[in-house]
Amino acid sequence: MIFYIPQDTTALALGSEAVARALQTAGIEPVRNGSRGLFWLEPLLEVTTDQGRIAFGPVAAKDIPSIIDALASDPASHVLYQGEVAEIPYLKSQQRLTYARAGLGDPVCLDNYKSLNGFKGLKKALQMTAQQIVDQVKDSGLRGRGGAAFPAGIKWQTVHDAGKDGCQKYIVCNADEGDSGTFADRLVMEADPYQLIEGMIIAGLAVGADQGYIYLRSEYPLAHKLLNIAIDRAVQANFLGENIQGCGKTFHLEVRLGAGAYICGEETSLLESLEGKRGMVRAKPPLPAIEGLFGMPTVVNNVLTLAAISTILAEGAATYQNFGMGRSRGTLAIQLAGNIKCGGLIELAFGVTLREVVEDYGQGTYSGRPIRAIQVGGPLGAFLPESQWDTPMDYEAFAAIKAMIGHGGIVVFDDTADMAAQARFAMEFCVVESCGKCTPCRIGSVRGVEVIDRIVANENRDNNLILLHELCDTMEFGSLCAMGGMTPYPVRSALAHFPQDFLLQEAAGASLQDTAGASLQDTAGAASQETAAQGEN
Protein backbone atom coordinates (compact mmCIF):
# COMPACT_ATOMS: atom_id res chain seq x y z
CA MET A 1 0.00 0.00 0.00
CA ILE A 2 1.23 3.49 -0.84
CA PHE A 3 -0.12 6.37 1.25
CA TYR A 4 -0.37 9.89 -0.19
CA ILE A 5 -0.89 13.04 1.86
CA PRO A 6 -0.68 16.43 0.13
CA GLN A 7 1.95 19.01 0.96
CA ASP A 8 0.40 21.96 -0.91
CA THR A 9 -0.36 25.19 0.96
CA THR A 10 -4.09 24.55 1.43
CA ALA A 11 -3.63 21.02 2.74
CA LEU A 12 -0.85 22.24 5.06
CA ALA A 13 -3.10 25.01 6.36
CA LEU A 14 -5.73 22.39 7.12
CA GLY A 15 -3.34 20.13 9.05
CA SER A 16 -1.76 17.72 6.54
CA GLU A 17 1.64 17.93 8.26
CA ALA A 18 0.20 16.50 11.47
CA VAL A 19 -1.45 13.73 9.45
CA ALA A 20 1.89 12.92 7.80
CA ARG A 21 3.55 12.73 11.23
CA ALA A 22 0.79 10.45 12.55
CA LEU A 23 1.41 8.12 9.59
CA GLN A 24 5.14 8.12 10.33
CA THR A 25 4.42 7.29 13.99
CA ALA A 26 2.46 4.32 12.71
CA GLY A 27 5.50 3.22 10.68
CA ILE A 28 4.23 4.47 7.29
CA GLU A 29 6.27 6.85 5.12
CA PRO A 30 3.71 8.70 2.97
CA VAL A 31 4.35 10.21 -0.46
CA ARG A 32 3.83 13.98 -0.20
CA ASN A 33 1.78 14.66 -3.30
CA GLY A 34 0.15 17.87 -4.51
CA SER A 35 -3.53 18.56 -3.94
CA ARG A 36 -6.16 17.57 -6.50
CA GLY A 37 -7.94 20.82 -5.66
CA LEU A 38 -10.82 19.23 -3.74
CA PHE A 39 -10.09 21.62 -0.91
CA TRP A 40 -13.28 20.86 1.02
CA LEU A 41 -11.89 17.32 1.53
CA GLU A 42 -8.36 18.35 2.51
CA PRO A 43 -6.34 16.88 4.08
CA LEU A 44 -7.27 14.12 1.61
CA LEU A 45 -5.48 10.87 2.40
CA GLU A 46 -5.16 8.51 -0.56
CA VAL A 47 -4.16 4.86 -0.39
CA THR A 48 -3.42 2.39 -3.18
CA THR A 49 -5.35 -0.85 -2.59
CA ASP A 50 -6.61 -3.81 -4.63
CA GLN A 51 -9.81 -1.77 -5.16
CA GLY A 52 -7.80 1.07 -6.73
CA ARG A 53 -6.67 4.34 -5.21
CA ILE A 54 -9.12 5.13 -2.44
CA ALA A 55 -9.51 8.27 -0.35
CA PHE A 56 -10.39 9.43 3.15
CA GLY A 57 -11.11 13.03 3.97
CA PRO A 58 -10.98 15.47 5.57
CA VAL A 59 -8.53 13.57 7.77
CA ALA A 60 -7.04 14.67 11.11
CA ALA A 61 -4.05 13.07 12.83
CA LYS A 62 -6.35 11.40 15.37
CA ASP A 63 -8.13 9.52 12.56
CA ILE A 64 -5.03 7.63 11.39
CA PRO A 65 -5.26 4.61 13.78
CA SER A 66 -8.91 3.95 12.89
CA ILE A 67 -8.20 4.35 9.15
CA ILE A 68 -5.35 1.85 9.40
CA ASP A 69 -7.70 -0.57 11.19
CA ALA A 70 -10.37 -0.09 8.53
CA LEU A 71 -7.84 -0.68 5.75
CA ALA A 72 -7.09 -4.08 7.28
CA SER A 73 -10.76 -5.06 7.23
CA ASP A 74 -13.37 -2.94 5.46
CA PRO A 75 -12.17 0.55 4.29
CA ALA A 76 -15.69 1.54 3.27
CA SER A 77 -16.85 1.18 6.87
CA HIS A 78 -14.82 4.24 7.92
CA VAL A 79 -16.82 7.42 8.35
CA LEU A 80 -14.29 9.46 6.32
CA TYR A 81 -14.20 6.98 3.42
CA GLN A 82 -14.72 8.78 0.10
CA GLY A 83 -14.41 5.78 -2.25
CA GLU A 84 -12.17 5.61 -5.29
CA VAL A 85 -10.61 9.04 -5.80
CA ALA A 86 -11.16 9.18 -9.55
CA GLU A 87 -14.86 8.39 -9.00
CA ILE A 88 -15.59 11.32 -6.65
CA PRO A 89 -18.20 13.23 -8.73
CA TYR A 90 -16.57 16.64 -8.13
CA LEU A 91 -13.41 15.28 -9.80
CA LYS A 92 -14.85 12.75 -12.22
CA SER A 93 -17.07 15.25 -14.01
CA GLN A 94 -14.19 17.67 -14.71
CA GLN A 95 -12.30 17.98 -17.99
CA ARG A 96 -8.77 18.05 -16.70
CA LEU A 97 -6.02 18.96 -19.14
CA THR A 98 -3.81 21.33 -17.13
CA TYR A 99 -4.52 19.56 -13.83
CA ALA A 100 -4.47 16.00 -15.19
CA ARG A 101 -1.34 15.19 -13.16
CA ALA A 102 -2.12 17.31 -10.09
CA GLY A 103 -2.12 15.20 -6.95
CA LEU A 104 -0.98 11.98 -8.60
CA GLY A 105 2.49 11.92 -7.08
CA ASP A 106 5.51 13.78 -5.73
CA PRO A 107 5.42 17.08 -7.71
CA VAL A 108 9.20 17.45 -7.92
CA CYS A 109 9.95 13.83 -8.86
CA LEU A 110 11.22 14.00 -12.42
CA ASP A 111 10.64 10.28 -13.06
CA ASN A 112 7.03 10.65 -11.88
CA TYR A 113 6.56 13.55 -14.30
CA LYS A 114 8.08 11.63 -17.20
CA SER A 115 5.94 8.57 -16.45
CA LEU A 116 2.80 10.72 -16.73
CA ASN A 117 3.44 12.11 -20.25
CA GLY A 118 5.82 14.78 -18.97
CA PHE A 119 8.11 16.36 -21.60
CA LYS A 120 6.06 14.73 -24.39
CA GLY A 121 5.22 18.23 -25.68
CA LEU A 122 8.85 19.37 -25.47
CA LYS A 123 10.07 16.31 -27.35
CA LYS A 124 7.66 17.12 -30.16
CA ALA A 125 8.64 20.79 -30.10
CA LEU A 126 12.30 19.85 -30.47
CA GLN A 127 11.45 18.23 -33.83
CA MET A 128 9.67 21.37 -35.08
CA THR A 129 10.72 24.76 -36.41
CA ALA A 130 10.04 27.82 -34.28
CA GLN A 131 7.28 28.91 -36.68
CA GLN A 132 5.62 25.48 -36.52
CA ILE A 133 5.44 25.74 -32.72
CA VAL A 134 3.92 29.23 -32.94
CA ASP A 135 1.39 27.89 -35.47
CA GLN A 136 0.36 25.12 -33.09
CA VAL A 137 -0.34 27.69 -30.38
CA LYS A 138 -2.32 29.84 -32.82
CA ASP A 139 -4.33 26.83 -34.03
CA SER A 140 -5.18 25.81 -30.48
CA GLY A 141 -7.10 29.07 -29.98
CA LEU A 142 -5.42 29.53 -26.58
CA ARG A 143 -6.05 32.96 -25.07
CA GLY A 144 -4.08 34.37 -22.16
CA ARG A 145 -5.46 33.21 -18.84
CA GLY A 146 -4.10 36.15 -16.81
CA GLY A 147 -7.14 38.34 -17.43
CA ALA A 148 -7.02 40.16 -20.75
CA ALA A 149 -7.61 36.96 -22.79
CA PHE A 150 -5.28 38.05 -25.59
CA PRO A 151 -4.53 35.26 -28.14
CA ALA A 152 -1.27 33.62 -27.04
CA GLY A 153 -0.23 32.61 -30.57
CA ILE A 154 -0.44 36.20 -31.86
CA LYS A 155 1.69 37.45 -28.96
CA TRP A 156 4.25 34.72 -29.65
CA GLN A 157 4.28 35.53 -33.37
CA THR A 158 5.04 39.17 -32.55
CA VAL A 159 7.99 38.19 -30.37
CA HIS A 160 9.12 35.58 -32.91
CA ASP A 161 9.18 38.26 -35.62
CA ALA A 162 10.61 41.05 -33.44
CA GLY A 163 14.21 42.25 -33.33
CA LYS A 164 17.14 41.26 -35.46
CA ASP A 165 18.41 37.68 -35.70
CA GLY A 166 20.18 36.69 -32.52
CA CYS A 167 18.82 39.60 -30.46
CA GLN A 168 18.19 38.87 -26.80
CA LYS A 169 14.58 37.86 -26.05
CA TYR A 170 12.89 36.80 -22.84
CA ILE A 171 10.05 34.61 -21.58
CA VAL A 172 8.46 36.02 -18.43
CA CYS A 173 5.91 34.02 -16.48
CA ASN A 174 3.45 36.13 -14.55
CA ALA A 175 2.94 34.24 -11.28
CA ASP A 176 1.87 37.28 -9.26
CA GLU A 177 -1.67 35.83 -8.78
CA GLY A 178 -3.14 38.65 -6.73
CA ASP A 179 -6.87 38.34 -7.50
CA SER A 180 -9.25 37.58 -4.67
CA GLY A 181 -10.27 33.93 -4.52
CA THR A 182 -7.58 32.69 -6.89
CA PHE A 183 -5.17 29.83 -6.38
CA ALA A 184 -4.97 28.10 -9.78
CA ASP A 185 -1.44 29.31 -10.53
CA ARG A 186 -0.28 28.21 -7.11
CA LEU A 187 -1.77 24.76 -7.59
CA VAL A 188 0.12 24.30 -10.87
CA MET A 189 3.38 25.41 -9.26
CA GLU A 190 2.89 23.29 -6.14
CA ALA A 191 1.31 20.21 -7.69
CA ASP A 192 2.94 20.03 -11.13
CA PRO A 193 5.81 22.54 -11.48
CA TYR A 194 7.54 20.72 -14.37
CA GLN A 195 4.52 21.42 -16.53
CA LEU A 196 5.12 25.16 -16.24
CA ILE A 197 8.85 24.71 -16.78
CA GLU A 198 8.17 22.62 -19.90
CA GLY A 199 5.78 25.26 -21.26
CA MET A 200 8.40 27.98 -20.74
CA ILE A 201 11.11 25.98 -22.52
CA ILE A 202 8.75 25.46 -25.46
CA ALA A 203 7.99 29.20 -25.48
CA GLY A 204 11.73 29.89 -25.59
CA LEU A 205 12.17 27.56 -28.57
CA ALA A 206 9.19 29.16 -30.34
CA VAL A 207 10.29 32.79 -30.14
CA GLY A 208 14.08 32.43 -29.90
CA ALA A 209 14.47 33.34 -26.21
CA ASP A 210 17.20 31.72 -24.14
CA GLN A 211 16.32 33.22 -20.77
CA GLY A 212 13.15 32.93 -18.72
CA TYR A 213 11.99 34.38 -15.42
CA ILE A 214 9.11 33.32 -13.21
CA TYR A 215 7.89 36.43 -11.36
CA LEU A 216 6.38 34.86 -8.25
CA ARG A 217 4.37 36.53 -5.52
CA SER A 218 6.30 36.44 -2.25
CA GLU A 219 3.24 35.09 -0.40
CA TYR A 220 3.89 31.70 -2.04
CA PRO A 221 6.97 30.39 -0.17
CA LEU A 222 6.18 26.72 -0.82
CA ALA A 223 5.77 27.29 -4.57
CA HIS A 224 9.09 29.14 -4.46
CA LYS A 225 10.83 26.20 -2.81
CA LEU A 226 9.29 23.57 -5.09
CA LEU A 227 9.99 25.57 -8.26
CA ASN A 228 13.64 25.96 -7.27
CA ILE A 229 13.99 22.22 -6.60
CA ALA A 230 12.27 21.40 -9.90
CA ILE A 231 14.47 23.86 -11.83
CA ASP A 232 17.64 22.37 -10.28
CA ARG A 233 16.57 18.85 -11.21
CA ALA A 234 15.59 19.92 -14.74
CA VAL A 235 19.06 21.44 -15.12
CA GLN A 236 20.69 18.22 -13.87
CA ALA A 237 18.67 16.23 -16.40
CA ASN A 238 19.58 18.69 -19.19
CA PHE A 239 16.02 19.86 -19.83
CA LEU A 240 17.26 23.36 -18.92
CA GLY A 241 20.60 25.02 -19.62
CA GLU A 242 22.88 24.68 -22.65
CA ASN A 243 22.27 22.25 -25.50
CA ILE A 244 18.90 20.99 -24.21
CA GLN A 245 18.64 17.23 -24.84
CA GLY A 246 21.41 17.59 -27.42
CA CYS A 247 19.33 19.87 -29.66
CA GLY A 248 21.82 22.75 -29.63
CA LYS A 249 19.30 25.15 -28.05
CA THR A 250 19.71 26.93 -24.73
CA PHE A 251 17.17 27.97 -22.12
CA HIS A 252 17.94 29.21 -18.61
CA LEU A 253 15.22 29.75 -16.02
CA GLU A 254 15.16 31.62 -12.71
CA VAL A 255 12.54 32.57 -10.15
CA ARG A 256 12.24 36.19 -8.96
CA LEU A 257 10.10 37.17 -5.97
CA GLY A 258 7.73 40.14 -6.05
CA ALA A 259 7.23 42.26 -2.95
CA GLY A 260 3.46 42.08 -2.60
CA ALA A 261 1.98 44.87 -4.74
CA TYR A 262 -1.17 44.00 -6.70
CA ILE A 263 -0.16 46.31 -9.53
CA CYS A 264 3.02 44.28 -10.11
CA GLY A 265 0.72 41.70 -11.73
CA GLU A 266 0.11 44.20 -14.54
CA GLU A 267 2.63 43.16 -17.16
CA THR A 268 4.52 46.43 -17.70
CA SER A 269 4.66 47.15 -13.98
CA LEU A 270 5.93 43.60 -13.50
CA LEU A 271 8.72 44.22 -16.02
CA GLU A 272 9.76 47.39 -14.18
CA SER A 273 9.86 45.41 -10.94
CA LEU A 274 11.90 42.62 -12.60
CA GLU A 275 14.36 45.27 -13.73
CA GLY A 276 14.78 46.24 -10.08
CA LYS A 277 12.68 49.40 -10.22
CA ARG A 278 9.49 50.47 -8.48
CA GLY A 279 6.47 48.73 -10.05
CA MET A 280 4.97 51.58 -12.09
CA VAL A 281 2.82 50.95 -15.15
CA ARG A 282 4.45 51.79 -18.51
CA ALA A 283 2.40 53.48 -21.21
CA LYS A 284 1.73 51.20 -24.21
CA PRO A 285 2.86 51.17 -27.01
CA PRO A 286 5.49 49.90 -27.21
CA LEU A 287 4.09 46.50 -26.30
CA PRO A 288 6.27 44.22 -24.17
CA ALA A 289 6.36 41.86 -27.18
CA ILE A 290 8.41 44.54 -28.99
CA GLU A 291 10.16 46.31 -26.10
CA GLY A 292 9.77 44.34 -22.91
CA LEU A 293 12.30 43.30 -20.29
CA PHE A 294 15.40 45.55 -20.51
CA GLY A 295 13.86 46.93 -23.72
CA MET A 296 14.03 43.57 -25.54
CA PRO A 297 11.20 41.52 -27.13
CA THR A 298 9.47 39.63 -24.34
CA VAL A 299 6.65 37.12 -24.00
CA VAL A 300 4.73 37.82 -20.80
CA ASN A 301 2.25 35.04 -20.08
CA ASN A 302 0.33 33.82 -17.10
CA VAL A 303 1.20 30.50 -15.40
CA LEU A 304 -1.91 28.79 -16.78
CA THR A 305 -1.26 29.99 -20.32
CA LEU A 306 2.27 28.58 -20.25
CA ALA A 307 1.15 25.40 -18.49
CA ALA A 308 -1.40 24.78 -21.26
CA ILE A 309 1.38 24.87 -23.85
CA SER A 310 2.84 21.49 -22.89
CA THR A 311 -0.62 19.89 -23.32
CA ILE A 312 -1.19 21.62 -26.66
CA LEU A 313 2.13 20.40 -28.04
CA ALA A 314 1.73 16.92 -26.53
CA GLU A 315 -1.86 16.27 -27.63
CA GLY A 316 -2.08 18.56 -30.67
CA ALA A 317 -3.73 21.93 -31.25
CA ALA A 318 -6.94 20.34 -32.56
CA THR A 319 -7.50 18.31 -29.39
CA TYR A 320 -7.17 21.42 -27.23
CA GLN A 321 -9.32 23.59 -29.41
CA ASN A 322 -12.11 20.97 -29.42
CA PHE A 323 -12.93 22.06 -25.87
CA GLY A 324 -14.84 25.28 -25.24
CA MET A 325 -17.38 27.54 -26.90
CA GLY A 326 -17.22 30.46 -29.34
CA ARG A 327 -13.82 32.15 -29.26
CA SER A 328 -13.08 30.77 -25.79
CA ARG A 329 -11.23 27.54 -26.56
CA GLY A 330 -9.83 24.89 -24.25
CA THR A 331 -10.49 24.64 -20.55
CA LEU A 332 -10.87 27.16 -17.77
CA ALA A 333 -9.41 26.76 -14.29
CA ILE A 334 -12.31 27.83 -12.08
CA GLN A 335 -11.46 28.65 -8.50
CA LEU A 336 -14.41 28.44 -6.18
CA ALA A 337 -13.97 30.43 -2.98
CA GLY A 338 -15.65 32.76 -0.50
CA ASN A 339 -18.75 31.64 1.38
CA ILE A 340 -19.01 28.24 -0.33
CA LYS A 341 -19.53 24.73 0.99
CA CYS A 342 -17.28 22.83 -1.41
CA GLY A 343 -14.53 25.23 -2.44
CA GLY A 344 -11.75 24.12 -4.74
CA LEU A 345 -10.32 23.97 -8.22
CA ILE A 346 -12.59 22.90 -11.06
CA GLU A 347 -11.22 22.54 -14.59
CA LEU A 348 -13.94 22.55 -17.24
CA ALA A 349 -14.33 23.50 -20.88
CA PHE A 350 -15.51 27.10 -21.36
CA GLY A 351 -19.30 27.29 -21.50
CA VAL A 352 -20.35 25.94 -18.10
CA THR A 353 -22.71 28.35 -16.35
CA LEU A 354 -21.96 30.12 -13.12
CA ARG A 355 -25.02 28.51 -11.55
CA GLU A 356 -23.76 25.02 -12.39
CA VAL A 357 -20.43 25.84 -10.78
CA VAL A 358 -21.77 27.31 -7.53
CA GLU A 359 -24.73 24.98 -7.11
CA ASP A 360 -23.57 21.63 -8.54
CA TYR A 361 -19.91 21.81 -7.54
CA GLY A 362 -19.97 24.36 -4.72
CA GLN A 363 -23.19 22.95 -3.17
CA GLY A 364 -24.27 26.42 -2.05
CA THR A 365 -22.89 28.54 0.75
CA TYR A 366 -20.81 27.35 3.69
CA SER A 367 -23.14 29.25 6.01
CA GLY A 368 -26.15 27.42 4.56
CA ARG A 369 -27.84 30.75 3.79
CA PRO A 370 -28.97 31.76 0.26
CA ILE A 371 -26.35 33.07 -2.16
CA ARG A 372 -26.82 36.78 -2.77
CA ALA A 373 -23.99 37.85 -5.06
CA ILE A 374 -21.08 36.29 -6.91
CA GLN A 375 -17.95 38.20 -7.85
CA VAL A 376 -16.03 36.73 -10.77
CA GLY A 377 -12.61 37.84 -11.98
CA GLY A 378 -10.96 39.28 -8.90
CA PRO A 379 -11.37 42.48 -6.90
CA LEU A 380 -12.22 44.49 -10.03
CA GLY A 381 -14.89 42.05 -11.23
CA ALA A 382 -18.62 42.84 -11.19
CA PHE A 383 -20.99 41.53 -8.53
CA LEU A 384 -23.47 39.29 -10.29
CA PRO A 385 -27.03 38.86 -8.97
CA GLU A 386 -29.02 35.66 -9.46
CA SER A 387 -30.56 36.84 -12.75
CA GLN A 388 -27.05 36.61 -14.30
CA TRP A 389 -25.94 33.24 -12.96
CA ASP A 390 -27.05 31.42 -16.12
CA THR A 391 -24.42 33.27 -18.14
CA PRO A 392 -22.02 30.73 -19.65
CA MET A 393 -18.41 31.16 -18.65
CA ASP A 394 -17.11 32.51 -21.93
CA TYR A 395 -15.10 35.71 -22.38
CA GLU A 396 -17.58 37.32 -24.78
CA ALA A 397 -20.72 36.29 -22.87
CA PHE A 398 -19.28 37.86 -19.71
CA ALA A 399 -18.20 41.03 -21.52
CA ALA A 400 -21.78 41.35 -22.81
CA ILE A 401 -23.06 41.71 -19.23
CA LYS A 402 -20.24 44.11 -18.28
CA ALA A 403 -18.48 41.44 -16.27
CA MET A 404 -15.25 39.54 -16.76
CA ILE A 405 -13.89 36.05 -16.29
CA GLY A 406 -10.39 37.33 -15.54
CA HIS A 407 -8.32 34.62 -13.95
CA GLY A 408 -11.37 32.44 -13.25
CA GLY A 409 -11.68 33.22 -9.54
CA ILE A 410 -15.22 33.06 -8.13
CA VAL A 411 -16.07 34.53 -4.72
CA VAL A 412 -19.50 33.77 -3.30
CA PHE A 413 -21.42 36.00 -0.84
CA ASP A 414 -24.48 34.97 1.17
CA ASP A 415 -27.50 37.15 1.92
CA THR A 416 -25.84 38.82 4.91
CA ALA A 417 -23.30 40.58 2.65
CA ASP A 418 -23.51 44.37 2.51
CA MET A 419 -22.91 45.28 -1.12
CA ALA A 420 -22.43 48.99 -0.41
CA ALA A 421 -19.56 47.97 1.87
CA GLN A 422 -18.22 45.79 -0.95
CA ALA A 423 -18.41 48.69 -3.42
CA ARG A 424 -16.54 50.85 -0.93
CA PHE A 425 -13.98 48.08 -0.51
CA ALA A 426 -13.37 48.05 -4.30
CA MET A 427 -12.62 51.78 -4.27
CA GLU A 428 -10.46 51.43 -1.17
CA PHE A 429 -8.56 48.55 -2.74
CA CYS A 430 -7.76 50.84 -5.65
CA VAL A 431 -6.58 53.55 -3.23
CA VAL A 432 -4.16 51.13 -1.60
CA GLU A 433 -2.97 49.33 -4.72
CA SER A 434 -2.87 52.13 -7.33
CA CYS A 435 0.62 52.66 -8.75
CA GLY A 436 -0.12 56.39 -8.64
CA LYS A 437 0.88 57.23 -12.19
CA CYS A 438 -2.42 58.66 -13.42
CA THR A 439 -4.91 60.99 -11.74
CA PRO A 440 -8.25 59.24 -12.42
CA CYS A 441 -7.07 56.16 -10.54
CA ARG A 442 -4.86 57.74 -7.88
CA ILE A 443 -7.22 60.56 -6.85
CA GLY A 444 -10.48 59.16 -8.24
CA SER A 445 -10.41 56.14 -5.97
CA VAL A 446 -9.86 58.31 -2.85
CA ARG A 447 -12.79 60.53 -3.84
CA GLY A 448 -14.82 57.37 -4.65
CA VAL A 449 -14.54 56.12 -1.08
CA GLU A 450 -15.64 59.52 0.23
CA VAL A 451 -18.62 59.75 -2.11
CA ILE A 452 -19.84 56.25 -1.23
CA ASP A 453 -19.55 57.14 2.45
CA ARG A 454 -21.70 60.21 1.87
CA ILE A 455 -24.34 58.24 -0.04
CA VAL A 456 -24.60 55.60 2.68
CA ALA A 457 -24.79 58.38 5.29
CA ASN A 458 -27.71 59.79 3.28
CA GLU A 459 -25.87 63.07 2.82
CA ASN A 460 -27.03 64.99 -0.26
CA ARG A 461 -27.65 61.59 -1.75
CA ASP A 462 -28.98 62.42 -5.21
CA ASN A 463 -26.13 64.71 -6.10
CA ASN A 464 -23.59 62.31 -4.70
CA LEU A 465 -25.02 59.50 -6.81
CA ILE A 466 -24.57 61.62 -9.93
CA LEU A 467 -21.06 62.42 -8.80
CA LEU A 468 -20.26 58.74 -8.24
CA HIS A 469 -21.34 57.86 -11.77
CA GLU A 470 -19.34 60.70 -13.27
CA LEU A 471 -16.34 59.61 -11.24
CA CYS A 472 -16.75 56.03 -12.48
CA ASP A 473 -16.87 57.30 -16.09
CA THR A 474 -13.69 59.30 -15.54
CA MET A 475 -11.91 56.30 -14.03
CA GLU A 476 -13.16 53.88 -16.69
CA PHE A 477 -12.26 56.01 -19.68
CA GLY A 478 -9.38 58.09 -18.33
CA SER A 479 -7.15 55.59 -16.53
CA LEU A 480 -3.94 54.35 -18.05
CA CYS A 481 -4.45 50.69 -17.13
CA ALA A 482 -7.22 48.33 -16.09
CA MET A 483 -6.60 48.93 -12.38
CA GLY A 484 -8.35 52.29 -12.44
CA GLY A 485 -10.30 51.37 -15.57
CA MET A 486 -12.09 48.42 -14.00
CA THR A 487 -12.60 49.58 -10.42
CA PRO A 488 -16.00 51.02 -11.50
CA TYR A 489 -17.20 47.49 -12.42
CA PRO A 490 -17.83 46.24 -8.88
CA VAL A 491 -19.08 49.68 -7.82
CA ARG A 492 -21.58 50.07 -10.67
CA SER A 493 -22.82 46.49 -10.44
CA ALA A 494 -23.38 46.80 -6.68
CA LEU A 495 -25.34 50.02 -7.24
CA ALA A 496 -27.36 48.56 -10.09
CA HIS A 497 -28.26 45.22 -8.57
CA PHE A 498 -28.29 45.90 -4.83
CA PRO A 499 -29.58 49.50 -4.56
CA GLN A 500 -31.22 48.84 -1.21
CA ASP A 501 -27.76 48.50 0.37
CA PHE A 502 -27.09 52.12 -0.58
CA LEU A 503 -30.36 53.05 1.14
CA LEU A 504 -31.87 53.37 -2.31
CA GLN A 505 -35.16 51.50 -1.82
CA GLU A 506 -36.96 54.35 -3.48
CA ALA A 507 -34.13 54.85 -5.95
CA ALA A 508 -35.39 51.95 -8.01
CA GLY A 509 -38.49 53.98 -8.51
CA ALA A 510 -39.19 57.55 -9.49
CA SER A 511 -37.10 59.75 -7.24
CA LEU A 512 -33.76 58.64 -8.59
CA GLN A 513 -34.80 59.04 -12.21
CA ASP A 514 -36.10 62.49 -11.50
CA THR A 515 -32.75 63.71 -10.31
CA ALA A 516 -30.19 61.76 -12.24
CA GLY A 517 -28.59 61.88 -15.64
CA ALA A 518 -28.73 59.17 -18.28
CA SER A 519 -26.20 56.76 -16.80
CA LEU A 520 -27.89 56.95 -13.45
CA GLN A 521 -31.23 56.18 -15.04
CA ASP A 522 -29.64 53.12 -16.63
CA THR A 523 -28.49 51.97 -13.26
CA ALA A 524 -31.83 52.60 -11.63
CA GLY A 525 -33.59 50.79 -14.47
CA ALA A 526 -31.33 47.80 -14.14
CA ALA A 527 -31.78 47.93 -10.41
CA SER A 528 -35.55 47.93 -10.57
CA GLN A 529 -35.53 45.04 -13.04
CA GLU A 530 -33.17 43.17 -10.78
CA THR A 531 -35.22 43.89 -7.68
CA ALA A 532 -38.29 42.62 -9.48
CA ALA A 533 -36.41 39.52 -10.63
CA GLN A 534 -35.37 38.77 -7.08
CA GLY A 535 -38.88 39.34 -5.83
CA GLU A 536 -37.50 41.82 -3.34
CA ASN A 537 -38.87 45.11 -2.14
Ligand SMILES: Cc1cc2nc3c(=O)[nH]c(=O)nc-3n(C[C@H](O)[C@H](O)[C@H](O)COP(=O)(O)O)c2cc1C
Ligand atom coordinates in the same frame (compact mmCIF):
# COMPACT_ATOMS: atom_id res chain seq x y z
C1 LIG B 1 -4.01 45.55 -12.09
C2 LIG B 1 -3.66 44.34 -12.88
C3 LIG B 1 -3.22 43.18 -12.22
C4 LIG B 1 -2.90 42.04 -12.95
N1 LIG B 1 -2.48 40.93 -12.27
C5 LIG B 1 -2.14 39.81 -12.98
C6 LIG B 1 -1.66 38.65 -12.30
O1 LIG B 1 -1.55 38.61 -11.08
N2 LIG B 1 -1.32 37.57 -13.07
C7 LIG B 1 -1.43 37.59 -14.44
O2 LIG B 1 -1.09 36.61 -15.09
N3 LIG B 1 -1.88 38.68 -15.10
C8 LIG B 1 -2.23 39.78 -14.40
N4 LIG B 1 -2.66 40.89 -15.08
C9 LIG B 1 -2.70 40.83 -16.55
C10 LIG B 1 -1.31 41.13 -17.12
O3 LIG B 1 -1.16 42.53 -17.28
C11 LIG B 1 -1.10 40.48 -18.51
O4 LIG B 1 -2.22 40.74 -19.31
C12 LIG B 1 -0.89 38.98 -18.44
O5 LIG B 1 0.14 38.62 -17.55
C13 LIG B 1 -0.53 38.46 -19.82
O6 LIG B 1 -0.47 37.05 -19.79
P1 LIG B 1 -1.57 36.19 -20.55
O7 LIG B 1 -1.65 36.73 -21.94
O8 LIG B 1 -1.03 34.79 -20.50
O9 LIG B 1 -2.86 36.37 -19.81
C14 LIG B 1 -3.01 42.05 -14.37
C15 LIG B 1 -3.46 43.20 -15.02
C16 LIG B 1 -3.79 44.32 -14.29
C17 LIG B 1 -4.28 45.53 -15.01
Ligand code: SF4
Ligand atom coordinates in the same frame (compact mmCIF):
# COMPACT_ATOMS: atom_id res chain seq x y z
S1 SF4 C 1 -4.78 53.23 -13.63
FE1 SF4 C 1 -3.92 53.26 -11.55
S2 SF4 C 1 -2.53 51.54 -11.49
FE2 SF4 C 1 -2.99 51.94 -13.67
S3 SF4 C 1 -1.38 53.37 -14.37
FE3 SF4 C 1 -3.05 54.64 -13.62
S4 SF4 C 1 -2.51 55.01 -11.46
FE4 SF4 C 1 -1.29 53.29 -12.11
